[in-house]
Amino acid sequence: MSAARGQVHLWIVQRVTAMLLAVAVTVHLVTILLAVRGGLSAAELLGRLQGNAAWLCFYAVFALAAGLHGAIGLRNIAGESLGWRGRGFDLAWLGIGLLTALFGIRAAWGLYAA
């Protein structure tokens, strides 16, 4: 894969995840505003998420999109500010993004299976 094609792929991933996140973050913000009314408790949180496959799917997609979007954003900033450019850095950022996403999916699983 040429460097230019790699750049295009990352740009596409960044925009596709941005579109997914536009929906997911809106849902997340509305959920936060509703959930914090009267305080947040573990029982309330687990009552909503425990055993709920729809929320698990939502948070798994959300975590994947957020992990990749954040890592590609950091890659762009590091490239511009620190000169960290090239295929090696791109692969490292992709790895960081996927690892962050896995960490998020693990947390979502924890809330589902608690």
Place this chain on the structure above:
Amino acid sequence: MMDLRPRSHPTYLAFLVHRISGLLLALFLPLHFWALGSALRGEEALEGFLRWTDQPLVKAAEFGLVVLLAAHLAGGLRVLALEFLGWRRRQKDLVALSAGLSLAVGLLFLLDVL
């Protein structure tokens, strides 16, 4: 003297806000997932973490994060509209709308937790 005119334009300010909010949110994401992962250790561990977040300083930080997330969302929607829908006119109005939405979400969060 350096010409600062282009940098005083609202869209430059919007670019800065988008970049800084994105950077901080990307750095916060692993911490967020780590904290939510406390659910993996059971309801009691999750409840213990949630009670820790009741501290005023943590609530203030949460308010900041909610505003950053709303600002990054609103700014991101503006960028997507610019890139994919070609909404090039009235950029100043769109920047003001993004800023207003972010602050409104932040204020709603404060009203909920106070």
